[in-house]
Amino acid sequence: MTTTKMKHVDAVVVGSGVVGSIMCMELANAGLSVVCLERGRMSDPQKDFTMPYVHDELKYDRHSDIFQNLSRETITVRNNMGEMALPMRELGSFKPGELVGGTAVHWGTNARRFLPHDFELRSQSEARYGKDYFPQDCTSQDWGVTYDDVEPYYDMFEHIYGVGGKAGNLDGQIQPGGNPHEGPRSREYPNPPTRRTPQGEIFAKAVSELGYTPFQGPAAAMTQEYTNLYKVHLGECQRGGFCSSHACSQGAKANPLTTVMPALYKQPTFEMRPLCNVIKVNTDSTGKKATGVTYIDARGNTVEQTADIVILATYCFNNTRLLLLSDIGTPYDPTTGKGVVGRNYSYQTGGRIHVFFDDKEFNPFIGGGMVNTSIDDLNGDVIDRSGLGFVGGAYIGCAQPGATPIKSKPVPHGTPRWGAAWKKAVAENYHHCLTVSIHGSCQSYRGHYLDLDPTYKDANGLPLLRMTYDWHQNEQKMLKWMYEKITQIVKVMNPSKYHAHPIASKYSIVPYQSTHNMGGVAMGADPATSAVNKHLQSWDIPNLFVVGGSAFPQNPAQGPTETIGMLACWAADGIKDIYLKRPGQSMV
Amino acid sequence: MAESQVPYAYNYLTGAEARFLDAAVERLIPTDELGPGAKDAGVTYYIDQQLRGMWGTHGRQYRSGPWHEGTPQQGFQSRLTPQEIYRVGIHEINEYCNQKHGKNFEFLAADLQDQVLHALEEGGVSLPSLSSKLFFDILWRNTEEGFFADPIYGGNRDKIGWKLLGFPGVGGSEYNARLDNPEPYRVKEPVSIVDIEQLRAKLDAQGFPKHEKLDQQGGRK
Numbered sequence A: 001m002t003t004t005k006m007k008h009v010d011a012v013v014v015g016s017g018v019v020g021s022i023m024c025m026e027l028a029n030a031g032l033s034v035v036c037l038e039r040g041r042m043s044d045p046q047k048d049f050t051m052p053y054v055h056d057e058l059k060y061d062r063h064s065d066i067f068q069n070l071s072r073e074t075i076t077v078r079n080n081m082g083e084m085a086l087p088m089r090e091l092g093s094f095k096p097g098e099l100v101g102g103t104a105v106h107w108g109t110n111a112r113r114f115l116p117h118d119f120e121l122r123s124q125s126e127a128r129y130g131k132d133y134f135p136q137d138c139t140s141q142d143w144g145v146t147y148d149d150v151e152p153y154y155d156m157f158e159h160i161y162g163v164g165g166k167a168g169n170l171d172g173q174i175q176p177g178g179n180p181h182e183g184p185r186s187r188e189y190p191n192p193p194t195r196r197t198p199q200g201e202i203f204a205k206a207v208s209e210l211g212y213t214p215f216q217g218p219a220a221a222m223t224q225e226y227t228n229l230y231k232v233h234l235g236e237c238q239r240g241g242f243c244s245s246h247a248c249s250q251g252a253k254a255n256p257l258t259t260v261m262p263a264l265y266k267q268p269t270f271e272m273r274p275l276c277n278v279i280k281v282n283t284d285s286t287g288k289k290a291t292g293v294t295y296i297d298a299r300g301n302t303v304e305q306t307a308d309i310v311i312l313a314t315y316c317f318n319n320t321r322l323l324l325l326s327d328i329g330t331p332y333d334p335t336t337g338k339g340v341v342g343r344n345y346s347y348q349t350g351g352r353i354h355v356f357f358d359d360k361e362f363n364p365f366i367g368g369g370m371v372n373t374s375i376d377d378l379n380g381d382v383i384d385r386s387g388l389g390f391v392g393g394a395y396i397g398c399a400q401p402g403a404t405p406i407k408s409k410p411v412p413h414g415t416p417r418w419g420a421a422w423k424k425a426v427a428e429n430y431h432h433c434l435t436v437s438i439h440g441s442c443q444s445y446r447g448h449y450l451d452l453d454p455t456y457k458d459a460n461g462l463p464l465l466r467m468t469y470d471w472h473q474n475e476q477k478m479l480k481w482m483y484e485k486i487t488q489i490v491k492v493m494n495p496s497k498y499h500a501h502p503i504a505s506k507y508s509i510v511p512y513q514s515t516h517n518m519g520g521v522a523m524g525a526d527p528a529t530s531a532v533n534k535h536l537q538s539w540d541i542p543n544l545f546v547v548g549g550s551a552f553p554q555n556p557a558q559g560p561t562e563t564i565g566m567l568a569c570w571a572a573d574g575i576k577d578i579y580l581k582r583p584g585q586s587m588v
Numbered sequence B: 001m002a003e004s005q006v007p008y009a010y011n012y013l014t015g016a017e018a019r020f021l022d023a024a025v026e027r028l029i030p031t032d033e034l035g036p037g038a039k040d041a042g043v044t045y046y047i048d049q050q051l052r053g054m055w056g057t058h059g060r061q062y063r064s065g066p067w068h069e070g071t072p073q074q075g076f077q078s079r080l081t082p083q084e085i086y087r088v089g090i091h092e093i094n095e096y097c098n099q100k101h102g103k104n105f106e107f108l109a110a111d112l113q114d115q116v117l118h119a120l121e122e123g124g125v126s127l128p129s130l131s132s133k134l135f136f137d138i139l140w141r142n143t144e145e146g147f148f149a150d151p152i153y154g155g156n157r158d159k160i161g162w163k164l165l166g167f168p169g170v171g172g173s174e175y176n177a178r179l180d181n182p183e184p185y186r187v188k189e190p191v192s193i194v195d196i197e198q199l200r201a202k203l204d205a206q207g208f209p210k211h212e213k214l215d216q217q218g219g220r221k
């Protein structure tokens, strides 16, 4: 097979999602020639995502062509090393995207910073509670950066994504109305918080009675028209429901297409190349320098793109897989605990209680844009954790995502799954239910990891990524404790009935949980336990950067994307400020 | 049991399969005092349309072997496509019904039909080619979809599913203004994508329907 060679560029960015788009923009802004290679098709939100067609639950919840096409590539899954991993044959637990713009074209817009504590979890917790605090097999570790290092980049990302919220801590001064437990911020959010829904009011009243501090959770769906850092204009969110999992017709959901692309496409040194599936990062004979990448284009040609800088921004899974396929870095071996690529895979824990009120009628279909009322009092190091018997925390929230009729019709416990009694319960409860949910952290463990599958291949004949993952006792203990706490909240609401979702005994690929897959290419201060340094630069190959949730050494409670976007801003600045002055050198 | 008054032609299902599905979905979501059930909502036709489309052949699913049953946590692992699951499943369930009760499924009494459906759901019927639970889970999932998805897919006829819930359909023009307003929002007629395509709904400048609302009459919705 012949390989076509493309004109050399300063930087090649693989993936056009939250990370890829910002990396491209920042590097093109600095005058570099940049090519973005994206496996998915081109997209134009003004033509592709219009009313009323985006309000189609069947399409966007189940069958949309903006989700990853598993017929070409999937992952394999097993709960533990003793099992044979089998392919994820249909989308379930998570829903990665495959088009220009990536997964965030259909994300939910919950946009929270991590707590300062989260970045130094291991060292701070051991200092406070002793060395035995972490389970023996827990590999959670510090990030190699502190909150203070990255605060300006959180601020930058919030001004790209137009996040709406109320500051709870401005330069150390606690502010009424915000989250008092957040890290100090250098200025207010760019947009005001969401208005509080009637359901949010009930939640706020209950948690206040218990001594917690409610606030409107920050979200990246515009609470007013907004012009962002890149001078791109976004519209106001209409709260029409059909939001998370759906594309947005209003230009109100912040994502690469609405915040970055319009400005990026104007950059003369930038080129977007869709339908290009990257299969390898190429290195020179020393193995210490990346020369570019190889991809398969739309016509099936094998193409080589050379570049001085290679940036992988292909989401947790392919960031890990491309390193493994390219023989870069030492693959993680769970039996010895040695190696780094594929290490520290983690996910997100969740739970919820459906709360029914016979005497209250809600409008559950009004919502979306992640309107929610939350508390952060059970998260991070806010509470004294000695004696709790678990590591981690959660935020508790009451959100109105817009209850669509196929998937959002909670019924009281004991209702049959189908038949007349089910039909009656569905009709009686749809307008009378609110949900209190747990959004919890997830630690990393020695036995949870990513590697190449020995059996199953993608459409190009290359091994699929294999996930070995299960819920750990630590997370189950945490959930149990959280359920006790939120049951107290629910009881204060004085509902007619309520019921909690059971805590899963095993991790299953079947029900949708969250597209918050983390780790595999962890960042850190020590090359023995991390694959990239604190600038997201490969320890092995200084002109290779691997950016995204893949860098999370474990997953804090808040939802990843605010931090993923922040890391893109931080990594881009590192390249511009440090790397370009000493190209080819390690930055630490 | 009579065939449903379907003004549409089936693309994939045979007449016998349509009769089986009409009977089965009518037990899953029956017609009762709350209104019409899944049969009248056109769920059989919805399933037919899904089967002839991309999903019916698992066009976007990973379809390479080797094939192993796996654990429940590993999800769908059948070698069969949804088209095959319905064709083979209906045939084999009818064989089972004939052996056990001397009749095809659609001719059984309602309580016997329920019994068979429960047995399928629990994996209690051993079919030669596939797990009865797999068949039931797909049937129930499609029934729920066909009852509540936008009528553009051929089910939820006359917006029967949405009327049952009091769901207004495509998001309304006033929702943002109403976000923090506790007043119940009830519509005379939900608006679907089909309604908008066929110019039956008033829209605002952004394309959101201006729902006609019911007066507040108290009582439970």
Ligand SMILES: Cc1cc2nc3c(=O)[nH]c(=O)nc-3n(C[C@H](O)[C@H](O)[C@H](O)COP(=O)(O)OP(=O)(O)OC[C@H]3O[C@@H](n4cnc5c(N)ncnc54)[C@H](O)[C@@H]3O)c2cc1C
Pocket: A014, A015, A016, A017, A018, A019, A020, A037, A038, A039, A040, A094, A095, A096, A097, A098, A099, A100, A101, A102, A103, A104, A105, A106, A107, A108, A109, A110, A111, A244, A245, A276, A277, A278, A279, A313, A314, A315, A316, A318, A370, A514, A515, A516, A547, A548, A549, A558, A559, A560, A561, A562, A564
């Ligand atoms: C329904 C849903 C709701 C969500 N809600 C929230 C939320 O409320 N809050 C939150 O914090 N997060 C949320 N998320 C998660 C959020 O969408 C992701 O964290 C975010 O999009 C990750 O950005 P990324 O740039 O790292 O990856 P992506 O956006 O996935 O971008 C990666 C891109 O790389 C491309 N790619 C992959 N492999 C290759 C290859 N080999 N060659 C070329 N291109 C390739 C992909 O096609 C994709 O476009 C949600 C996700 C989903 C699906």
Ligand code: SF4
Pocket: A221, A222, A236, A237, A238, A239, A240, A241, A242, A243, A244, A246, A247, A248, A249, A250, A251, A252, A253, A367, A368, A369
């Ligand atoms: S609810 Fe808001 S952000 Fe979500 S799709 Fe609608 S307009 Fe867009």
